[in-house]
Amino acid sequence: MASRVLSPTLMTHVPKLTNSRLKFSTNHRIPSFSSTTIKCKAVGDSRQSSLGQTIYNGVYGPWTVESxxxxxxxxxxxxxxxxxxxxxxxxxxxxxxxxxxxxxxxxxxxxxxxxxxxxxxxxxxxxxxxxxxxxxxxxxxxxxxxxxxxxxxxxxxxxxxxxxxxxxxxxxxxxxxxxxxxxxxxxxxxxxxxxxxxxxxxxxxxxxxxxxxxxxxxxxxxxxxxxxxxxxxxxxxxxxxxxxxxQPIKDDIGDKSIFMFNSLPEDKQKAFIEKLEQQNLNLEREFD
Known part of the structure; x- marks a missing residue:
């Protein structure tokens, strides 16, 4: 599981995911946000970025392991x-x-x-x-x-x-x-x-x-x-x-996107969740 929250730069970009390299994938289904559903290890699938970094799909979006x-x-x-x-x-x-x-x-x-x-x-x-x-x-x-x-x-x-x-x-x-x-x-x-x-x-x-x-x-x-x-x-x-x-380093980090989300003010958390839910709804409509 993980430590202190992400760097200030990364946190600043959270509400503007569409303009950052942490852009949320539209195939990311929003789970229940109850803390009881959160696992300790890094969750979701992973993929390689164009820079060779491994990108993990967290509860609140993609994240990478930094130095x-x-x-x-x-x-x-x-x-x-x-x-x-x-x-x-x-x-x-x-x-x-x-x-x-x-x-x-x-x-x-x-x-x-x-x-x-x-x-x-x-x-x-x-x-x-x-x-x-x-x-x-x-x-x-x-x-x-x-x-x-x-x-x-x-x-x-x-x-x-x-x-x-x-x-x-x-x-x-x-x-x-x-x-x-x-x-x-x-x-x-x-x-x-x-x-x-x-x-x-x-x-x-x-x-x-x-x-x-x-x-x-x-x-x-x-x-x-x-x-x-x-x-x-x-x-x-x-x-x-x-x-x-x-253990892999990522396991002790946990799901970094959760710490990023928890570091946000309550109003931005609410707006962030609404945005993700809207993305998920739009995706479901595309397949209906």
């Missing part, structure tokens, strides 16, 4: 890789000998890994392509609340106790209340990926992440179960982030 789109998708995926790598490295001492030099080095840098991983997640949430803006903003808000909660927990609780943030949360389950929103935003992201692309690892992560955090918070989960869930989380997170680079 800026490619950069955003790569940054989005890189943010996920950064978050996954930081998490796996930071969690690995749970499975390493306690007195090993590697375990000691990682433990001394847990807060740094937490910041790097949280930053990578924030980058991905900033660039994530979601058709419903309110959902995207909610995930971003959860991330912000989680960052604030993490900083407050470190400054007011962990630091005075002489511990880093991660160790403090492990030792004090109630601190999950403060850092939890950050992981809730991650859960929302993997849920979206699992729902859109049918990825099993993302679907499983949707349940493992909150289960482990809630189990730790409630104190109802023993250490053996926690370690099992943590190991599963680590493995699936690596698979999830790595497999993002096996």
């Amino acid at each position: 800026s789109d490619v950069r955003e998708v790569i940054l989005y995926r890189s943010g996920l890789v950064t978050a996954a790598a930081s998490f796996v490295i930071g969690a690995s001492p749970a499975f390493l000998p306690g007195d090993s030099w590697l375990s000691e080095i990682i433990k001394q840098n847990l807060d740094l890994l937490y910041v790097i991983g949280g930053g990578g997640l924030g980058l991905s949430l900033f660039l994530i392509h979601i058709y419903v803006t309110e959902i995207k903003r909610t995930l971003q808000a959860l991330w912000v609340v989680g960052v604030i909660g993490s900083f407050a927990t470190y400054a007011t609780l962990a630091l005075p106790a002489g511990e880093d943030l991660v160790q403090y949360v492990v030792s004090n389950p109630a601190a999950v209340w403060f850092v939890g929103p950050l992981f809730a935003s991650l859960t929302g992201l993997v849920f979206k990926e699992g729902l859109c692309y049918g990825k099993l690892e993302a679907a499983v992560l949707t349940f493992i992440i909150p289960s482990l955090l809630l189990g730790h918070l409630s104190g109802l989960m023993d250490d053996g179960v926690k370690l099992t869930l943590l190991a599963t989380w680590m493995a699936l997170f690596v698979i999830f982030a790595g497999r993002k680079f096996t």
Whole structure:
């Protein structure tokens, strides 16, 4: 699915499709405009332009993959890789000998890994392509609340106790209340990926992440179960982030025409739909 809306130049030409290279094909049938009918991946057929570009037929008209789109998708995926790598490295001492030099080095840098991983997640949430803006903003808000909660927990609780943030949360389950929103935003992201692309690892992560955090918070989960869930989380997170680079760029962009349409003022959206419906009606009359 896709990120921020299209470039201002492209958006400016939306109401004047007859004069732009995004001219609407008259064989494009207008579907129901309910958001429940929108798919996550790029929709419709594709064709090659005279310039060799692939043109995709979206819900609201043709669109192409620009270089800026490619950069955003790569940054989005890189943010996920950064978050996954930081998490796996930071969690690995749970499975390493306690007195090993590697375990000691990682433990001394847990807060740094937490910041790097949280930053990578924030980058991905900033660039994530979601058709419903309110959902995207909610995930971003959860991330912000989680960052604030993490900083407050470190400054007011962990630091005075002489511990880093991660160790403090492990030792004090109630601190999950403060850092939890950050992981809730991650859960929302993997849920979206699992729902859109049918990825099993993302679907499983949707349940493992909150289960482990809630189990730790409630104190109802023993250490053996926690370690099992943590190991599963680590493995699936690596698979999830790595497999993002096996997807076509267009799939992470989604249907670009929807973002173009959503960026328009309400009155222009209405006029745009009326124009498309009129084109569709004229086409039907030609074949009657």
